[in-house]
Amino acid sequence: MKKGIFYGIILALFVVFSVNLKIDPSDFFAGIPNLAELFADSFPPDTSMLTIGAIAILETLQIAFIGTILGTILALPLATLSARNLFSKRFIVPARAVLAMLRTLPSLLWAVIFVIMVGTGPFAGVLAVMMYTVGYLGKLQYEAIEGISNEPLEAISSTGANKLQIIRFAALPEAANNLLSQLLFMFEYNVRSSTILGFVGAGGIGFYLGSYLRFLEYDKVLMLLLITFVAVIIIDYLSILIRDRYLAKTLR
Amino acid sequence: MKNAIELTNVSAGYNGEYIIKEVSCSIPEGTIAVVIGPSGAGKTSLVKLMNGLLLPKRGSLSILGEKSRKNKQLNIKKNIGYIPQHLGLIQSMTALENVLAGSLARVGTWQSLLKIFPGKEKALASKLLSMVGLQAKKNKRVLELSGGEKRRVAIARAFMQKPKILLADEMLSDLDIILVQQITKQLQKLRDKFGTTIVMVEHDLKIAKSIGDQIMILREGKNKGVFPKSAITDKLLNKAFAQVQQ
Numbered sequence: 001m002k003k004g005i006f007y008g009i010i011l012a013l014f015v016v017f018s019v020n021l022k023i024d025p026s027d028f029f030a031g032i033p034n035l036a037e038l039f040a041d042s043f044p045p046d047t048s049m050l051t052i053g054a055i056a057i058l059e060t061l062q063i064a065f066i067g068t069i070l071g072t073i074l075a076l077p078l079a080t081l082s083a084r085n086l087f088s089k090r091f092i093v094p095a096r097a098v099l100a101m102l103r104t105l106p107s108l109l110w111a112v113i114f115v116i117m118v119g120t121g122p123f124a125g126v127l128a129v130m131m132y133t134v135g136y137l138g139k140l141q142y143e144a145i146e147g148i149s150n151e152p153l154e155a156i157s158s159t160g161a162n163k164l165q166i167i168r169f170a171a172l173p174e175a176a177n178n179l180l181s182q183l184l185f186m187f188e189y190n191v192r193s194s195t196i197l198g199f200v201g202a203g204g205i206g207f208y209l210g211s212y213l214r215f216l217e218y219d220k221v222l223m224l225l226l227i228t229f230v231a232v233i234i235i236d237y238l239s240i241l242i243r244d245r246y247l248a249k250t251l252r
Numbered sequence: 253m254k255n256a257i258e259l260t261n262v263s264a265g266y267n268g269e270y271i272i273k274e275v276s277c278s279i280p281e282g283t284i285a286v287v288i289g290p291s292g293a294g295k296t297s298l299v300k301l302m303n304g305l306l307l308p309k310r311g312s313l314s315i316l317g318e319k320s321r322k323n324k325q326l327n328i329k330k331n332i333g334y335i336p337q338h339l340g341l342i343q344s345m346t347a348l349e350n351v352l353a354g355s356l357a358r359v360g361t362w363q364s365l366l367k368i369f370p371g372k373e374k375a376l377a378s379k380l381l382s383m384v385g386l387q388a389k390k391n392k393r394v395l396e397l398s399g400g401e402k403r404r405v406a407i408a409r410a411f412m413q414k415p416k417i418l419l420a421d422e423m424l425s426d427l428d429i430i431l432v433q434q435i436t437k438q439l440q441k442l443r444d445k446f447g448t449t450i451v452m453v454e455h456d457l458k459i460a461k462s463i464g465d466q467i468m469i470l471r472e473g474k475n476k477g478v479f480p481k482s483a484i485t486d487k488l489l490n491k492a493f494a495q496v497q498q
Contacts, residue, residue, distance in 0.1 A: 149338075151336050151337075152340045152341065152342055154300075154305050154334075154336060155334065155336050155339070155406075156342075156353055156356070157329070158303055158304075158332065158333075158334035158336075159330065159333075159355075159409075160329040160330025160331075160356065160413070161356035162356075164361055164365060168364070168365050169342065169345075169353050169356065170342060173342045173344050173345055176344055
């Protein structure tokens with residue numbers, strides 16, 4: 001009975017919100033010819049964009065890489081302070097509040113802030129990726145730390161180790177697999193989100209995507225999207241290799 | 253003889269529920285006390301109480317002459333070696349690194365964070381691993397070791413602390429009879445040479461009888477009797493355990 005009521009509420013909200021937003025499925029089907037026109041304008045992709053696109057996507061990858069590394073380094077202490085099995089409310093509440101605040105803005109809005117602060121270019125992009133990473137990855141990290149078994153923490157604590165030693169010798173090693181997995185996930189996510197940071201002047205392939213979209217040069221846009229697609233696939237594949245190699249080792 | 257551990261009407265538990273109920277007992281320094289009882293009797297909680305991992309809600313607890321209080325715990329803990337029921341080893345670290353963790357209270361914080369341990373600590377860790385027959389596997393990660401080998405690493409880590417009190421929760425499970433004999437001999441040596449007080453939770457009544465100077469029976473969180481070694485007979489143990497098991 002309770003399940004029925006729950007699903008009923010979900011359905012009712014779905015209908016009400018759809019009506020409120022004037023969502024009409026027939027608009028989707030009516031728009032298919034527009035899509036066909038878009039494809040027609042996009043094909044064939046403009047191969048003269050290959051070199052510019054390759055250089056730009058490399059810049060995007062570098063933005064994502066540096067931003068992820070910096071974000072991870074800053075996230076870890078905050079995540080540790082946020083873990084209930086390590087610290088009391090006195091530390092947890094402010095640490096989690098900081099992470100939540102940082103998570104509130106998506107990286108695109110952070111990019112706007114940093115473009116205003118440091119000017120256009122990849123540095124603004126790096127800072128934007130870093131800030132969002134701290135907030136998002138920090139949360140994943142403290143959840144991973146809280147998920148470890150209590151016994152290693154108790155065992156190391158019982159040796160008379162202090163808090164820093166307990167974190168170094170029990171909490172982080174026990175959570176290491178999850179932390180690595182999350183780091184890889186965050187990097188993959190940041191590669192995708194970094195592709196549009198250039199829309200607001202924060203460097204990378206987004207600058208060209210935004211420019212050519214505005215000028216309706218869809219064949220160039222398609223080429224850049226294809227380059228982005230290939231880059232993301234390569235990154236995903238490398239991530240799988242790293243997971244298989246490192247995580248498989250720890251399970252053997 | 254001074255008491256290493258004294259509990260006076262101690263009650264303790266989790267989330268408002270008492271697991272240990274008004275338990276009183278004294279364990280003299282330099283003796284081996286074995287705690288037996290059915291599953292759920294509170295044996296692990298009793299050991300955690302003695303280790304400061306669980307604080308008494310009522311009654312008083314004195315460890316090595318100091319009343320157990322939160323702010324004193326760090327000072328007491330370094331003198332207490334602890335082998336948890338599921339060992340609490342760090343799977344991704346080697347056997348040697350796990351044993352070295354037993355010296356953390358003696359090594360400087362920043363040194364230890366960089367995993368730089370003094371030569372004498374490394375030598376002691378190697379010696380302890382030799383004692384438990386794991387010298388050849390000291391650089392293997394714990395997750396690559398068998399259950400019995402892991403247990404031996406945990407024992408070596410506890411000894412690494414040079415403890416005044418050793419608390420062991422089912423320390424001898426999964427070990428073959430020869431190793432059990434070796435380790436019980438080591439425990440007795442530890443007691444005789446250093447005056448270490450040992451409190452063990454044990455299921456095997458034969459081991460309890462052979463090694464314990466006194467045996468405490470715990471049931472439903474209550475102390476059902478403490479028997480000195482001289483009063484321990486097979487008949488008494490079987491009767492007490494049968495009563496406990498009913």
